[in-house]
Amino acid sequence: MDRVILHIDVNSAYLSWEAVDRLQHGALLDLRDVPSVVGGNEASRHGIVLAKSIPAKRFGIQTGETLYSARQKCPGLLSVPPRYDLYTRCSKALQELLREYSDAVQVFSVDECFVDFSASIRLMGDPVTVADEIRRRCRDELGFTVNVGISTSKLLAKMAGDIKKPDKTITLFPDEITTKLWPLPIEDLYMCGPATAPKLRKMGIHTIGDLARTDAAILRYTLKSFGQLLWNYANGIEASEVRPSSPKVKGIGNSTTTSRNVEDLEHADLVLLSLSESVGARLRAGGWCTRLVAVSIRNADFASSSRQRTLSFATDSTMQIYEEARLLLRELWRGEPLRHLGIRTSQLTPADGMQFSLFDLDVGRRQALDSAIDGIRKRYGCNAVQRGVFVNSGIRPMTGGVGDDEYQMMSSML
Amino acid sequence: MEYRSPSEKQLQQMLNDLNHGGGMRPVDVIARFIGIQAPRPVKFRLPQEDVTVIVDRIISQSEDRRAGNRMIVYCCESEVRGVKRRYELKYEIATCRWYLCSG
Numbered sequence: 001m002d003r004v005i006l007h008i009d010v011n012s013a014y015l016s017w018e019a020v021d022r023l024q025h026g027a028l029l030d031l032r033d034v035p036s037v038v039g040g041n042e043a044s045r046h047g048i049v050l051a052k053s054i055p056a057k058r059f060g061i062q063t064g065e066t067l068y069s070a071r072q073k074c075p076g077l078l079s080v081p082p083r084y085d086l087y088t089r090c091s092k093a094l095q096e097l098l099r100e101y102s103d104a105v106q107v108f109s110v111d112e113c114f115v116d117f118s119a120s121i122r123l124m125g126d127p128v129t130v131a132d133e134i135r136r137r138c139r140d141e142l143g144f145t146v147n148v149g150i151s152t153s154k155l156l157a158k159m160a161g162d163i164k165k166p167d168k169t170i171t172l173f174p175d176e177i178t179t180k181l182w183p184l185p186i187e188d189l190y191m192c193g194p195a196t197a198p199k200l201r202k203m204g205i206h207t208i209g210d211l212a213r214t215d216a217a218i219l220r221y222t223l224k225s226f227g228q229l230l231w232n233y234a235n236g237i238e239a240s241e242v243r244p245s246s247p248k249v250k251g252i253g254n255s256t257t258t259s260r261n262v263e264d265l266e267h268a269d270l271v272l273l274s275l276s277e278s279v280g281a282r283l284r285a286g287g288w289c290t291r292l293v294a295v296s297i298r299n300a301d302f303a304s305s306s307r308q309r310t311l312s313f314a315t316d317s318t319m320q321i322y323e324e325a326r327l328l329l330r331e332l333w334r335g336e337p338l339r340h341l342g343i344r345t346s347q348l349t350p351a352d353g354m355q356f357s358l359f360d361l362d363v364g365r366r367q368a369l370d371s372a373i374d375g376i377r378k379r380y381g382c383n384a385v386q387r388g389v390f391v392n393s394g395i396r397p398m399t400g401g402v403g404d405d406e407y408q409m410m411s412s413m414l
Numbered sequence: 415m416e417y418r419s420p421s422e423k424q425l426q427q428m429l430n431d432l433n434h435g436g437g438m439r440p441v442d443v444i445a446r447f448i449g450i451q452a453p454r455p456v457k458f459r460l461p462q463e464d465v466t467v468i469v470d471r472i473i474s475q476s477e478d479r480r481a482g483n484r485m486i487v488y489c490c491e492s493e494v495r496g497v498k499r500r501y502e503l504k505y506e507i508a509t510c511r512w513y514l515c516s517g
Binding site for chain 2: 017020021023024025026027028086089090092093094096141142143144
């Protein structure tokens with residue numbers, strides 16, 4: 001029996017969500033009606049476009065380009081900063097809505113979900129009708145539009161949703177592949193990116209149909225197992241399950257790309273301290289303690305490395321995480337200019353069951369301090385209290401946002 | 415007289431003002447909580463003007479769930495200076511804040 005899979009994708013997520021939030025709070029302008037973008041902070045470093053409105057698209061503005069170049073294309077462009085707490089909230093609202101239709105909901109990313117509808121057909125009826133209902137409810141109840149792709153596999157459902165936007169229900173069942181999928185350019189095939197596409201075009205493969213009709217052995221010869229994957233995808237062959245996300249948090253981390261190269265230990269330590277503040281605060285807020293601290297670095301040439309250590313005790317203290325991170329960095333770093341640092345903690349245990357180190361006499365005072373600082377920040381904001389070393393340092397006292405740890409994802413694997 | 419078009423910053427500020435609090439403003443409210451029902455506003459005050467209005471009648475109550483942010487919307491009516499006026503009061507559950515809208 002064939003499965004029925006739905007892929008739900010929010011149209012211009014960051015921008016739509018920002019637009020709806022503003023409307024709900026009394027704004028008279030809908031950001032989606034004017035050329036607008038969600039862009040990173042321009043003042044601190046080179047901001048880039050994270051999301052764009054449809055009017056902005058007409059000016060040729062693309063996701064990923066700098067705000068500077070976007071403004072050149074459209075001088076009156078409105079830019080708003082990203083708000084990740086808003087996006088998490090909207091994403092959860094979407095997930096909740098989808099769970100009314102099936103319990104097999106896989107949160108693929110903050111703005112995309114897969115739903116295995118197979119078991120629900122008998123109860124709820126025709127998937128296209130249900131998809132239209134989902135779209136209507138997202139629009140009317142949640143305030144933003146989504147695309148829904150329907151097929152028998154996650155791959156085809158996802159590709160279906162990409163065919164025409166916004167606010168559409170599109171099917172791409174196996175018998176529709178030749179008419180709907182094959183005419184598309186190969187760049188539109190999932191997993192075929194800016195590195196692979198030119199290679200395929202050189203081989204005379206310009207459309208997904210060309211790729212599908214090419215002998216798989218030739219593709220394997222040029223692109224190895226990836227070639228076989230592409231061929232499978234072009235022929236709609238993909239069978240992964242819809243995996244409902246486990247709600248369990250596996251780790252908490254924060255990382256940052258610095259605005260200028262990090263070239264000495266003092267600078268690096270400051271960045272690590274700043275990251276430790278964020279990580280520590282989030283651990284305590286979640287009621288976790290960690291036993292594993294990992295530091296990752298990336299140099300100006302994009303080479304990454306990391307080092308981790310399991311502690312003999314569990315901790316939620318900013319300073320303990322920081323001390324461990326400092327040691328790890330000194331073991332890891334060879335002194336070349338760095339551009340990206342990260343701290344990751346895992347092996348989490350609930351804070352109330354914590355095993356302290358037998359040698360640690362200061363734990364009570366440290367916890368009191370951390371707790372007092374958390375209290376002040378909760379009431380008066382994160383900038384209300386900061387460590388003295390950050391004054392005039394050019395580095396923010398707390399770096400890193402919500403982080404992607406909630407989604408075992410940002411993976412391109414279905 | 416020379417005309418100077420608004421600077422980028424001024425334009426942003428104008429648009430910001432339009433976007434934020436254009437149609438809605440925070441107000442102080444006294445409300446009645448009975449049992450497990452949603453709170454019912456009794457009277458509200460505009461903090462800046464120090465004006466108080468008694469809610470004569472709640473015509474309807476609904477929920478606004480946009481962007482996953484639950485707000486209870488009360489369509490209300492009050493007689494102010496001899497004229498019956500309709501407006502909306504919104505209660506934002508996540509922040510426990512009340513807003514007045516023209517409705």
